[in-house]
Amino acid sequence: MAAPALLELTRLEVAYGGIHAVKGIDLIVRQGELVCLIGANGAGKTTTLKGITGLQPVKAGKIVYDGADVTGKPAFQLVRKGLSMVPEGRGVFGALTIEENLAMGAYSRRDRVAIKQDIERVFGLFPRLKERRKQTAGTLSGGEQQMLAMARAIMSRPKLLLLDEPSMGLAPLMVQKVFETILTIAAEGVTILLIEQNAKLALEVSHRGYVMESGTITLSGDARQLLSDPKVREAYLGEAV
Amino acid sequence: METFLQQIINGLTLGSVYALVALGYTMVYGIIGLINFAHGEVVMIGAMVALSVITGLLGSHASLPAVVIILAGLFVAILVCVAIAYSMEKIAYRPLRSAPRLAPLITAIGMSIVLQNVALMVWGRNYRTFPTLITPTPHIIFGAAMTDLQMLIVVLAALLMGGLVLIVQRTRLGIAMRATAQNPQVAGLMGIDINVIISAAFVIGAALAAVAGLMVMAYYGIAHYYMGFLLGLKAFTAAVLGGIGNLAGAMLGGLLLGIIEALGAGYIGDVSNVCGLSSLSDALQQKCADNDGQVSLFGSNYQDVFAFFVLILVLIFRPSGLLGERVADRA
DSSP, X not given: OOSOEEEEEEEEEEEETTEEEEEEEEEEEETTOEEEEEEOTTSSHHHHHHHHTTSSOEEEEEEEETTEEOTTOOHHHHHHTTEEEEOTTOOOOTTSBXXXXXXHHTTTXXXXXXXXXXXXXXXXXXXXXXXXXXXXXXXXXXXXXXXXXXXXXXXXXXXXXXXXXXXXXXXXXXXXXXXXXXXXXXXXXXXEEEEESOHHHHHHHOSXXXXXXXXXXXXXXXXXXXXXXXXXXXXXXXXXX | OHHHXXXXXXXXXHHHHHHHHHHHHHHHHHHHOOOOTTHHHHHHHHHHHHHHHHHHHHHHOTTSOHHHHHHHHHHHHHHHHHHHHHHHIIIIIGGGTTSOTHXXXXXXXXXXXXXXXXXXXXXXXXXXXXXXXXXXXXXXXXXXEEEHHHHHHHHHHHHHHHHHHHHHHHSHHHHHXXXXXXXXXXXXXXXXXXXXXXXXXXXXXXXXXXXXXHHHHHHHSEEOTTHHHHHHHHHHHHHHHHOTTOHHHHHHHHHHHHHHHHHHHHHHHHHTBOGGGGGGOHHHHHHHHHTTTOOBSSOXXXXXXXXXHHHHHHHHHOTTOSSOOOSTTOO
């Protein structure tokens, strides 16, 4: 393993509304990697992400990002350090235009000229958004909103991107498009931690994967190996082995 | 027709003041869902501070031009109001950010009482008169009079509101304010420090309140430690009328409320004139003859009733206000 760790969770515990949802997990994401965290609904995946970005208070354990302890740091400070997150349910600002949404993605930056260039670059990736740049985000379809949420997240020029269930509620064709986009972003050198219920797709695009069950990591390793692991195939890929 | 136009002018003047104050309520509500009941007191403090500075300067440097004196008063008033609103949010409301909604609401009422009593201690309980610095020269427009001061109030308020709209629509801070109003958690994920945004809403609202305080004091010629209460309630009514949380709504609501009030005050005497029924009683007939056929049940001193009558109607028939969309989904 050559690349140094960009994100490292050590015995992380996070509570979610009185429930001990994350019960001490260890997870590592190395620079340049695409890592997925899969598991059933309610396994604690989203709570893990919320713990990392300070949206849920961390009960115990440590989060090290880019060499610094960031346990309990609020989200807005992490963005400035290059850690960006696309929340579950996309979280686009429906009453803001697409351009304004993108501008908010670049809120932590001050380099106006480069921001303008990045907006054009993002429009190159998502021509659909460019056509509708002056429209409010609330008028977009679910898939387009997911595209906007990802476009907005990369506007901060993140080193690490956390994606929470990007395929949720989307039509199969759109899911395909979302995953292509994830690969495009990863190819640009952004490290990604992907959370998904669609385990098959997630493992197919990832380098490594973690399987989460009732707040603990039960399996982890190379994504290809996990794909062929009988336990994973039975529990998450719906195959009888 | 002349009464009508005159009342429209008066209503527009007062409505401009209501609108400026209503913006302070609506910005804060739009972002943190709090009705800052102490906002009216910020207006009062603005008026009082401006008055102290202006009378002080008049006493010591009588040679200064009136414009300089007024601007100095306004400047100090804005500084004090901004400082009060900023500290109020930080000390009283921020610790209650995640508390049940009732807690900050009651704290706001408490802050209102605190500020009133501070003003009572500093400025006393007597009405204070505002020195006439601008001689009110009336200009006749279609038979109705509009004074310089009224014009100044309307134009200045319009400029300030236009400026605010520009800030909110075009600047990075303004877009961040709208983003935070929509979803504070996601705004945080964008790198927005929502505490800064919330402070900005309080600070901008307080600056507008200071201007409104000076305006209303110059218009009526008096100031009083209790003046913020009714003014605040009316501005709040204006914000609800327009749709609380909505900037355009606060402006529209303020102007409408001012006009409704002025028209109400202008016509209530005629509308409630009972001389048409004078055949019913000899005593009434006598009284009508003594008073040139004008015996009204209600006079223009009922002016204040209209604002709250409007509030009740809005709450019954259109609780989301004229331009408001969603009041209920902010739990």
